[in-house]
Amino acid sequence: MGRRQRVRGGRARSVAVLLAAALTASLAAGCTSGQDDGRGRQASPDASARRASVLAVKIDNVGAARPQTGLGDADVVYVEQVEGGLSRLMAVYATRLPETVGPVRSARESDLELLAQFDRPTLAFSGAQSKLLPLIDKSSVRARPPGTASDAYVRNPDRPVPHNLYLRPGRLLPSAPGADALTTGFHFGAAPEGGRETASQSVRYPAARYTFTWSPDKKRWLISMDGEAAVTTDGGRMAAPTVVVQEVKVRQSAFHDFLGNNTPFTETVGEGKARVLRDGRAYDVRWERPKATDGTTFTTEDGRPMSFGRGQVWVLFTKAS
Structure with a gap:
C-alpha cells in the first residue's frame, strides 16, 4: 500500500471517528442545522413514511465533501451534472x-423526474430554491429536508459548512423497504455474450472526472474521482459490479445558483445510447424510458434485455453528443 493510500485510509478512519462523536453529541442536544425547506416547518415524519418506499438521498461530491459516508449500502448511485460542470450523487436505498x-446537499429539478419511477420515494436533501419548492410539493416524492425531519439530521462540527450535514436514515424509515421497492427496470443475471474486454473506463464532466477500473479479484469496478481512489468513511474503497454510462439530453433549466450559473436539467425520460460495464467487459446498448413513472430498460444490439451483475449499480448521466 502506497503512502497516499495510507494517508487517505487514515483520514477516512479519522473522519468516521469524528462523525460518530458528533452524532452522539447530537442525540443529546438535538439537531441545529440552521437549514430547512423554506417553509419553516419542524415536524416529525408522518405515518405514511412507514409504507414500503425507497429512500433517496442527495449527496455532496466536491472535494471538501469527501470521503462520504454510507454510499456502500446504496442499491443504486446516480451521478448527474450540476452547476459549474460539477457532479452530485443521488443514492437510492432499498x-x-x-x-x-x-x-447531504440540496435538491434539483431533475431529481423529481428521475424519482418518479418509484412509488412515493422519500427524498432526503438539505434544502432547495424557493421557487423549486412548489414543484417538489406537487411531485410524487415525500420531501424530508431538515425542516420537516430535524431529528433525522446532524452536523459534523469537524467539517466545513455546507459539507457537514448528515442523515440518520432510521429516523425517516423504520426499516429497509426491500428489493421490491426498486422499480428501476434493471434486469439482473448472467452476463450476455459479446462485449469488449475493458480494463478501465473514464467519464468526464466539465469539472469532474470518474474512472472505473476492473478488479478481477474483487469482481468489482474500483471507483476513482478526479484522479484519486474513492473511499468512504465506513466501508473502504468504493466499487460496484455494474456501471452504466447513459447518454441523455442535458439542457438549461429555469433555475440558477447564487453565482448566476444555470442549473442543468438532465432528461431521464426518452431513449438513447448507453454503455454497460460488467465483468471486465463493456457492452454498447440502448436505453428506453417511455414516461416518468416507468423504469429504464436496457437492451443489447440483438434486442435482448441487458443483464446487470448483482449488487450496487452506478448510473452516470452524460450529455449525448
Missing part, C-alpha cells in the same frame, strides 16, 4: 439502510 449517510 435493501439496506446505513446508520449514517452524507454529506
